[in-house]
Amino acid sequence: MNAGKRRRIFERLRAANPHPTTELNYRTPFELLVAVILSAQATDKGVNKATALLFPVANTPQAILDLGLDGLKRYIRTIGLYNSKTENIIKTCRILVEQHGGKVPHDRAALEALPGVGRKTANVILNTAFGEPTMAVDTHIFRVANRTRLAPGKTPLAVEKKLLKVVPPEFLKDAHHWLILHGRYVCTARSPKCPECLIRDLCEYKGKTERQEAGSKRQVKTASAG
Structure with missing residues (x-):
């Protein structure tokens, strides 16, 4: 894929959604950190339901430490892998209090040193909470980048x-969100919605072209028969 195509892809994504953001509900970097840790192998909708109950009660590292393991589990037990996530969040809160003054660090190495935080989660925090032009590659972005041949x-x-x-520099800050949303709702793993895709003429997915041509031929044949 050439640079011109890439630019046009992001121009269209920006025109359709000028201010993209995460679908996780949060108000502070710490709330986002907790939500992203909880979101591993879970849906954003499920995480939002749990944090809607948790954050009004405890939305700082110290407040969650005060809840303790059992107290935190009561709020997040509807989320998959909640036992291990509870332990990671408690350990992370302790590090934030003891080493970072209760604040989420604006530093990749410090973020990745937190339990339950890997490169992808660190990139989400750096991009969404602190506005850095990073790229958190989840399954959606990995699929879209490979399927379209974008990257x-x-x-x-x-x-x-x-x-x-x-990715052209002017699009980097928001590219992470555009690609995730595109993969989540349009370029899905099964039965991608190619006919309604706003970048389908720029996409280099071979399967898309074959299916659409076949579909068009069937429609022409049916119309002729009628």
Whole structure:
């Protein structure tokens, strides 16, 4: 895919959604951190239901430490892997209180040192909470980047590095959200919605072209028969 196509892709995504953001509900960097930790192998909708009950009661590291393991579990037990997530959040809160003054650090190494926080989560925090032009490659972005040929790569890290290299700088801050939303609602893993995709003429997904041509031929044949 050439640079011109990439630019047009992001121009269209921006025109359709000028101010994209995460679908996780949060008001502070710490709330976002907790929500992202909870979102692993869980839906944003499910996380939002749990945090809607948790955050009014405890939305700071110290407040969650005061809840304790059992207290926190009561709020997040509807979320998958809640036992391990509870332990990670409690450990993370303790580190934030003891080493960072109760604040979420604006630093990749410090973020990745927190229990339950890997490169992807750190990138989400850096991008969404602090406005850095980073790229958190989840399954949606990995699929979209490879399927469209926007930034093909064999691993999430390879895709991340390629995207950071080829996405025009003016789009980098929001590209993470545009690609996630596109993968979540349009370029889905099964039965991607190619006919309604706003970048389908720029996309280089071979399967898309074949299916659409076949569909068009069937429609022409049916119309002729009628």
